[in-house]
Amino acid sequence: MITVGRRAWKNGAVASVNPPRGMRDFLPADKARRERVLSVIRERYRAHGFDEIETPVMEDYDRLHAGIGGDNEKLAYNVLKRGLDADAIAAAAADPAALADLGLRYDLTVPLARFYASHRTELPGVFRAIQAAPVWRAERPQKGRYRQFVQCDIDVIGDATTRAEAELITATLDAVDALGLEGATVRINDRRVLDAMLDVFGFVADERPGVLITIDKLDKIGPTGVVAELRDRGATSSAVDAFEAFLTRPRTMEYHPYGERQIRAALPEGAPDAVIADLVAIGSAVAAARGAGEPPLVFDPFLVRGMGYYTGTIFELAHPSVDYSLGGGGRYDGMIGRFLGSDVPAVGFSIGFERLVDLLEDPETDAAASVVIVHDADVPLADLLALKAQLVADGGRVRLERRPKNLKALLERSAADGFTSFATAAAGATRETLQVKPLA
Secondary structure: OOEOOOOEOOOOOEOOOOOOOOOOOOOHHHHHHHHHHHHHHHHHHHHOOOEEOOOOOEEEHHHHOOOOOHHHHHHOOEEEOOOOOHHHHHHOOOOHHHHEEEEEOOOOHHHHHHHHHHHHHHOOOOEEEEEEEEEEOOOOOEOOEOOEEEEEEEEEEOOOOHHHHHHHHHHHHHHHHHOOOOOOEEEEEEHHHHHHHHHHHOOOHHHHHHHHHHHOOHHHHHHHHHHHHHHHHOOOHHHHHHHHHHHOOOOOOOOOOOOHHHHHHOOOOOOOHHHHHHHHHHHHHHHHHHOOOOOOEEEOOOOOOOOOOOOOEEEEEEOOOOOOOOEEEEEOOOOOHHHHOOOOOEEEEEEOHHHHHHHOOOOOOOHHHEEEEEEOOOOOHHHHHHHHHHHHHOOOEEEEEEOOOOHHHHHHHHHHOOOOEEEEEOOOOOOOOOOOEEOO
């Protein structure tokens, strides 16, 4: 029982007014800002031929823990089965699968794979999907890492050619440009290139997952740190020697734009020609779409991407203003086949919405379109609502506020809520007689 007056729960503790750790409330101005960013992203994605879908926030436990979500499966929030009594919970305590039958989605890719498998006959042969929605992970909360956050994904399902990657990259860069973050680039690699490199160096199959985890730290700990960690892991000594020799090989400072020469110069001998050709084709297509001689792509032979379900091309979105990625994705041709029994080609790109929205400045807005009408208590309500209706019909955003003792505080709060102008209304006021002034 909650005692409202004392703000206490039945155990006598004071009820917390804070959101759960790792989750946030958004004030009106923050929410409006986030929605503006989402609307730009959605509009640009739709312009490139993608269609938005929606899936439930929960999926079956077995699906979320089917081995296709990588380390994210360990971070899933599971939902306790209904109707379990204390004895049943105690008996199943060592088996999470016996306690839970549902879970909150930890990404949007697994639900998309299930969605496509469910609705394949109703969808086009090549399906281009938009998803913009919250996901949940039991992360350790810290700066920039939340337990609830929004993902913005686009995916192409049913196209095994490089056209899919080129469309995803072009649409993503277009969305970022439209948000005012010009100068973004995409780091690109291919898991088949990584596999070929590990073959050349001599790493055996069962040690490769750990080796890739270490290689993925190259930007953070450098070549010396990576080599030392590989030796500490007990990786094949001769393979580590070969890898170290490759990292420290003499190289010329000659610049090569993105293309075959740049890619081959960054790889050891024996890299697969067909994969290199695919990477070159993606660059050519993106360059043509962007109307530039050189595509905004950077080949990175040590880009790993941690998700084990990637089968081909992988990429990350970068911007010179920050030293971390703003999104990423790749090809995951094997995932949907887990539901259908036959492989379906698929590739996706996810924008890191939370990181992106923090970088953006608030856009300029039309001062005439967002107005607070301040009125005295004796102004007839009918007059106020008639005036408001006129302004709303013209496409404006209007709020009525009774004049307080502290008008300055009201105007400051209105500006914080996203309003850009105000006016004082007397009885009989019309939009023609209203004198609108900027809040700033």
